[in-house]
Amino acid sequence: MCMSRSCPPSIFCIIPPYMLRGIVEHGSAQQRTAAIETILADQTLRQMRTEAAAHPVPPAPALGGEAEKRRSVYSANNQQTLPGVLAREEGSEPVSDVSVNEAYDGLGATYDLFWDQFSRNSIDDEGQPLSATVHFGRGYNNAFWNGEQMVFGDGDGKIFNRFTIAIDVIGHELAHGVTQDEVGLRYSLQPGALNESLSDVFGSLVKQYHLGQTAEQADWLIGAGLFTDQVQGAALRSMKAPGTAYDDPVLGKDPQPAHMDNFVRTFEDNGGVHINSGIPNRAFYLAAVALGGNAWEKAGHIWYETLRDSQLRANTGFLRFAGLTVRNARRLFGQGSDEQRAVASAWAQVGLRVAL
Ligand SMILES: [Zn+2]
Structure with missing residues (x-):
């Protein structure tokens, strides 16, 4: 576990490891398979994130000034690639894919709370564009913020529904970005x-x-x-x-x-x-x-x-x-x-x- 401020924590998952372990220990064969695949993917993502933190990519330049809600929602089309294919961006009409629209609306609701109530212009208060990828992996039982974007699994359909379904989960994940930007509270x-x-x-x-x-x-x-x-x-x-x-x-x-x-x-x-x-x-x-x-x-x-x-x-x-x-x-x-x-x-x- 990395503890220093200069090396941020890996990824922030909404489903804690003990919940996935419960599924592995007590779930049906199909539930166990989905949970194990989620655990394995999470480990790889953490490793990738740690490596990325060692070689940081400079953030996109912020425009500054007025409210700048700039959302992009991608689909991984059930692959484990990021960000995937662009499915909807700021100002465009709803699409037929409910996960895409829920992610778009959740990013917007989070932006609105912080801007309307706290005059905060996005995660970094400098208009950082908000991006999300839906349909990550197959039956992936998690959602996370990786320091740059949000990622949502579809859930296994047995225990978890699609992870875009809960707007507070989207707010929760983006708030990790705000906390990281303000104070970098240790993640232990x-x-x-x-x-x-x-x-x-x-x-x-x-x-x-x-x-x-x-x-x-x-x-x-x-x-x-x-x-x-x-x-x-x-x-x-x-x-x-x-x-x-x-x-x-x-x-x-x-x-x-x-x-x-x-x-x-x-x-x-x-x-x-x-x-x-x-x-x-x-x-x-x-x-x-x-x-x-x-x-x-x-x-x-x-x-x-x-x-x-x-x-x-x-x-x-x-x-x-x-x-x-x-x-x-x-x-x-x-x-x-x-x-x-x-x-x-x-x-x-x-x-x-x-x-x-
Ligand atoms: Zn969290």
Whole structure:
């Protein structure tokens, strides 16, 4: 596992390794084959990404200035090639391929949240073009951000549907790009779980903003719709009730803790980055619901400003991050404000006490 800032983490997959292992251990022959192929492809992609990071390609020049939504969606046509064949680009009409249109709309919804609410011009705040490839591989059970673009598998159709189906998954993946651009949080242990949590926070906000839902109305699930009806589960994760998203004979039970008392120490999943993210996820949910209205307006702003805070470092853990959100709530809304108290209270409820 590469730890330095100059060598970014490999790729950010939405499906954690322990879920795929569950399928390999408990799935049918067909499910196991798809899961093993996904694991093998993920390993190769990580290796390619590590090699690419050692020889970085300069990013496309940004135009700067005004809002620049520039989307390109490609199809790999079930091969493992990137980016594949161009299927739809900015301003063009919908096509007959639903995955292409969902990817296009998801990239757009993510751009819109960041631009409309946080005045951020794309992932790098410099108008970086957004590109995505759909139909990657055959029955590929994952979606990922590789540092340059999004990639979606079709899913095996037995456990997972197509990965473009969940707009919050698209927001989650692109938010990894934003976090990488701002702070490069390490992708292991507590900083890694914060990295995952920030992606869930902004992924959920993308969905809520797209649907026009208040914090009260939102389902606070990550990846709803991704499971087929053969799976006993609603989604990959629940920010509202971590640990309750699924409980399935093949996938096992959602392992997320909701409180520091149940923090999971493991070497799997880069030290539980998709597991312990349940703790900061629930803190965000509690803060957003306590503040009321639209989650992106107050809680979202506080978390976004924390992400941009120069005091946030690559190795920041939960407690320091919690303190920074309280500090930013004070900066935005005032010392002793309801907002500052709500944020501190949310963290206290998951076992992290910070001074006002
Ligand atoms: Zn992620």
